Amino acid sequence: MISPLKIAVAGLGTVGGGVVKALTARRLDLTERAGRELDIVAVSARDANKARGFAHTNWTADPLALVKTDADVIVELIGGDEGIARQLVEAALESGKHVVTANKALLAKHGKALAVKAEKNNLQLKFEAAVAGGIPIVKALRESLISHGIHSVKGILNGTCNYILTEMEASGRSFAAVLKEAQAKGYAEADPTLDVGGGDTAHKLALLSTLAFGIAPDLGAMRVVGIEQITPADIHFASEFGFRIKLLGVSRRSHDAGQGWVIEQVVHPAMVRARSPLANVDGAANGVVVDAGEAGPYFFSGRGAGEAPTASAVVSDLVEIAQGSFTQVFGRPAARLAKLNAAGAGATQSAWYLRFEVLDAPGVLAEIAGQLSQTGVSIESMIQRGRAPSESVTIVMITHETAGAAVERALKAIAASDKVRARPCMIPMEAA
Amino acid sequence: MISPLKIAVAGLGTVGGGVVKALTARRLDLTERAGRELDIVAVSARDANKARGFAHTNWTADPLALVKTDADVIVELIGGDEGIARQLVEAALESGKHVVTANKALLAKHGKALAVKAEKNNLQLKFEAAVAGGIPIVKALRESLISHGIHSVKGILNGTCNYILTEMEASGRSFAAVLKEAQAKGYAEADPTLDVGGGDTAHKLALLSTLAFGIAPDLGAMRVVGIEQITPADIHFASEFGFRIKLLGVSRRSHDAGQGWVIEQVVHPAMVRARSPLANVDGAANGVVVDAGEAGPYFFSGRGAGEAPTASAVVSDLVEIAQGSFTQVFGRPAARLAKLNAAGAGATQSAWYLRFEVLDAPGVLAEIAGQLSQTGVSIESMIQRGRAPSESVTIVMITHETAGAAVERALKAIAASDKVRARPCMIPMEAA
Structure with missing residues (x-):
């Protein structure tokens, strides 16, 4: 048997701890699978003495010191799109070390440059844990659904948002009340902005777009709307129409007469049909629908976060590196990842759910209907509730x-009316 | 760039045609992904002159002649668990050629021996297309869900059965009527036994068991019940109880006090909760739930058969072979695949749906209830319909x-009664 794969782990939080535990608990099986042993030769974390429930040796406070060890691969679990995480990944790739990371923010911002560096040096840069936790969607897009082209990828990619929306629906409580409870239970961060504002979903979507369409990750042209404005009323009306509200990341390729092939990337709360696969992804779970054209739609769901699922993704990447398997970071040569040709803002064709909070004054409905009609928006159905x-x-x-x-043009005009009491809400009705 | 991967295709039916078309239509993209060109250097089919809608060169009527070509890999799409398919795969592996196959029957019967042969000769034997068409479930079990152990795998693995059950539910028609229509439309074979009798599902389940549990494929200890006995009444009652009937392949590991770790493999129609992921796999689609213990349950669904989905699976295997990636056939060393330690027959713990067709005679209900009570089966609910x-x-x-x-013991006694007019039906209620 060949010599062990030497692993250094930077970051011993939930995921890092899960990786150490899994490599220890299933050592024999993983050695059989990898064809060699997987040895942790060094770890880095802030506090050497914190009780973590597992043994670790060769501790260092400085993650960058891991690059000086004889590790073959660095597991980066620090997080953040700049700073020490970026320095560590760059230094590792420059020192001939493979990298496994769960860092979607880093890859969404610097993914192309880092992948080019890895491929130039014949190194692996693997990131299954960065998107949808234990669901092997990175591998599926990189290696499996490759023969007939991808039309679109739609995903529930943030467990915190999905938990909050599921709880709001089950309990009828407000966003603020459910968020507060989620924070108390540890399901949401003290600063929840990155989750509930859609930023985390955007990072993950950028990576799925790159895998699906061969473009460099690009957050610049992505429209991102979070779930903060969703009310119990929206969820209630969705249910009346046979839909549920989910925060979706959507990346879609289409042909534009002027621009040629364009890609639309958007993160927003959307109405999904109650019987569709995505509608039935509940609680903290994640789910992804891939439309692979002629080869058909595929659906993947499961646990998108947490110790064991995320560690499972990291371990699968480590076993592949141990096997000496060759995969390009994003499935195609990184140097040739194209620049995103973004679909025009507001190009999304959809039916829309609109909600207005208005004064009970004469003429208000006429005013709203008039503005919508002026921008060519026609109404299919309407509900007005007693108050x-x-x-x-x-x-x-x-x-x-x-x-x-x-729709946006009309809503802007309507919002300016003194009869309208809050910013109007618009939510697309997803066909699938 | 390194020299092209030379491919020989045996069998130019639906799947073989799809492979040839996909390799041609997406040549540039696949070359970028693989790092080299994928060239078809020879094909074998019965009739050289049949119009197939694509060009092919270097035709031979004898599949075994492909082994004499300079192909690096043989794609076996002939089918059958013995005969020419087995000869071809064995000859290829003995001649230093990799193999890609969609042949579940062959691998369910000879999978361990063929995998040992491949691994001894450092060759790849890949079979993503053999299970669930385009859904990358073979890869997911072989490479992704490997760190925390698998508790169970449950799948809808036969599109024909799922189509028939879906149509029976939608139309209220009988099994025989829907089967006849499916045959007329080309959705079912002239001899449908292998599909509707559960044999095809059994082949696929054996391969999933091997990937999940590291045992040699073993059809011997598998209980297999098809869908022929399912009536519109069963489907109707299922719906009343909040369930749907699906033909499932289930492989489950459990601990038996006497036997240690045992594996139960069974193919049978089962009641699944209407809101569960498997219940919503409709028509000819396939779906698989993997319980990865601590790492959570995962669900995969999509098109399980047909030209493009199956060709997609074959092409993904070919690209990996072109990349020179190393994977063991079943994820672990084939020579060490263990012998199945089968759970005792009838060990399945479950709630059961039972249907009896009886004469409207005094005492019949007492007789049935008495027999059930004698074998310790207690009843949770009962419906008797007017006639x-x-x-x-x-x-x-x-x-x-x-x-x-x-339950089986009781039903055997009940079936012997002269008041019972047809074989009683028993269907397990799956918890998930």
Whole structure:
């Protein structure tokens, strides 16, 4: 048997701890699978003495010192799109060490440059744990669904948002109340912005786009809307229409008469049909639908975060590196990843759910209908609910299929009216 | 760039044609992914002159002649667990050629011996297309879900059965009527036995068991029940209880006090909860749930058959061979695949749906209840439906959780009664 694969782990939080535990607990089986032993030769974490429930040796406070060890591969679990994480990954690739990372922020920002560096040096840079936890969606897009082209990728990629939306639906409580409870239970961060604002989903979506379409990861042209504005009323109306609201990352390729092939990348709360696969991804789970054209749609779901699922993704990458398997970072030569040709903002064609909070004053409905009609938005159905005294009135509409830009223009004009009490809400109805 | 991968294709039916078309249509992209060109250097099919909608060169009527070409890899799409397919795969592996196959029957019967041969000669034997068409479940079990152990794998693995059950539910028609229509449309074979009898699902399940549990494929200890006995009444009652009926292949590891770790492999129609992922796999689609213990459950679904999905699986295997990636056939050293330690027959613990067709005679219910009680089977709920004159009466029961063996003993005694007009039907209620 060939010599062990020497592994250095930077970051001993939940995921790092899970990796150490899995490599220890299933040592024999993993050695059989890899064809060699997987040895942790060094670890780095802030506190050497913290009780972690597992043994570790050769501790260093300085992650960059791991590059000086004889490790073959560095596991980067520090996080962040700059700073020490970026320095560590770059130094590792420059020192002839493979890298396994769960860092979606880093790869969404510097993925092409890092992949080019890895491939130039014949090194592996693997990141299954960066997207959808234990679901092997990176591998599926990189290695399996490659023969007939990808039309679109749609995913529930953030467990915190999905947990909050599921709880709001189950309990009828507000976003703020459910978020607070999620924070108390440790399901949401003290600063939840990156999760609930859609930023984390955006990072993951950028990587799925790269795998699906051969473009460099590009956050610049991505429209990102979080779930902060979703109300119990929206969830209730969605259910009346036979839909559920999910925060989706959507990347879609289409042909534009002027621009040729364009890619639309958007993160937003969307209405999905109640019986569709994505609608039934509940709680902290993740799910991804890949439309592989002629080869058909595929759906993947499972645990998108947490110790064991994420460690499972890291370990599978380590076993592949141990086997000496060759895979390009994003499935194609990194140097040739194309620049994103972004679809025009507001190009999304969809039916839209619109919600208005208005004063119960004469003419308000005429005003809203008039503005929508002026931008060519036509209404398929409408619900207006009775109100308690002194409350505002809620008006909900579903439009016919229209470009998002037209709806946005109308809503801007409507929001300026003194009869409208809050920013109007628009949510696309996803066909699938 | 290194020299092209030379490919010989045996069998130019639907899948073989799809492979040739995909390699041609997406030549540039696949070359970038593989790092070298993928060239078809020879093909074998019965009729050289049949119009197939694509060009092919270097035709031979004798598949075994492909072994004499300079091909690096043989794609075996002939089928069958013996005969020419087995000869071809063995000859290829003995002549230093890699093999890609969609042949589940062959691998379910001879998988260990063929894998040992491949690994001894440092050759690849790949079979993503053999299970669940385009769904990358072979790769997921072989390479991704490997760090925390597998508890069970449950799958809808035969599109023909799932199509028939879906149509029976939608239309209320009988098994025989829907089968006939499926045959007319080309969705079912003229001899449908292998599909509707569960044999095809059994072949695929044996391969999933091997990947999940490291045992040699073993059809011998598998209990296989097809869908022929399912009636519109069963489907109707399932719906009343909040379930749907699906033909499942289930492989489950459990600990037996006497035997140690045992594996239960069974193919049978099962009741699955209407909101569960497997219940929503409709028509000709396939779906698989993998319980990876601590790492959580994962669900995969998509097109399990047809030209493009199956060709997609074959092409992904070919690209990996072109890359020179190393994977063991079943993820672990084939020579060390263990002998199956089968769970005792009838050990399945489950609630059971039971249906009896009886004469409307005094004492019949007492007789049935008495037999069930004697073998320790207790009833949770019961429905007896009114009847038209001269029809038999249908009695449906759901039991509390009980071993299948106890239920079988009772049903055997009940079937012997002269008041019972047809073989009683028993269907397990799957928890997930």
